[in-house]
Amino acid sequence: MDRMTAEEFVATIEQSKKEKNWTRIFDMIPYYSFLGIRLETPDDKFICVLPEDKKFIGNPILPALHGGVVGAFLESTALVHLLATQEVSRVPKIINITVEYLRSAKPVVTYAEAVITKPGRRIANMRIEAWQEDRQRPVASAHANFLVS
């Protein structure tokens, strides 16, 4: 893997913000490329999109997405939100996450949005929600703490 320096990382984030070209962020983080995550920005919101892909299935009989993928997507959405909206001098580190699985997630395109419930100087407390066809029927939600400095 081609590693980048911390300076290159911060410069890439700054460039992405300036150009509002978020694909750079996903391209440089290998796990995001693996998940194929995209970002949509309707009305200045930051909505992450997890594409439909058979490799994310955890239960082929229902069928349903793997709970781990749903959790990973929620965590990813929180980190992307931090990178896109906050001044970052390093990659924020996740401290903990609690995922609540509300409904079986179908193997279809999934969306998620994060909000910073408390933007602290060192800790950002986040709440994240994922949904599929209907925003009013979330499939999972999570809260997480990130170390930001």
Place this chain on the structure above:
Amino acid sequence: MSTPFDITQIQNIIDTGIPHCAEIGMKVHEMDDDEVIFSLPYQDRFAGNPVNGILHGGIITTLIDTASGMCIYARLQKYLPIATLDLRIDYLKPAIPGEELFTRATCYKTTQQIAFTRAIAYHTDPNDPVANSVGTFMLKSSSGAALNKVTVGEG
């Protein structure tokens, strides 16, 4: 399922019944009635930090979620449909880039409808874990066939 429950069966479920686990290359390392241990070799494609190659927490979540589910089968000595209700993970220290990651999961309580699990992720020393987790699962979560119905047919 009445046949004895062993590592081969669990690995078969992983490889043929859970596409995402087969995709990431999870392996059953050890298993007994009390706990299961899974392993995942380090892979660049799961890095979350492009500067140092540290694994994304999400892949650890997947490893822990799967192991926590499987340890319920080990405790109950049978397969049944289960669904994760709640999973909390504390990330205690970064996973070391390049090193294989293990997850040990235990189901410490079951009721008629719910199972409670604990899990840790570590490299070599379970007393110095990368992550700690507690999970809650719903049992008999769907009326559909359990995962073994997939593997029995194919295996």
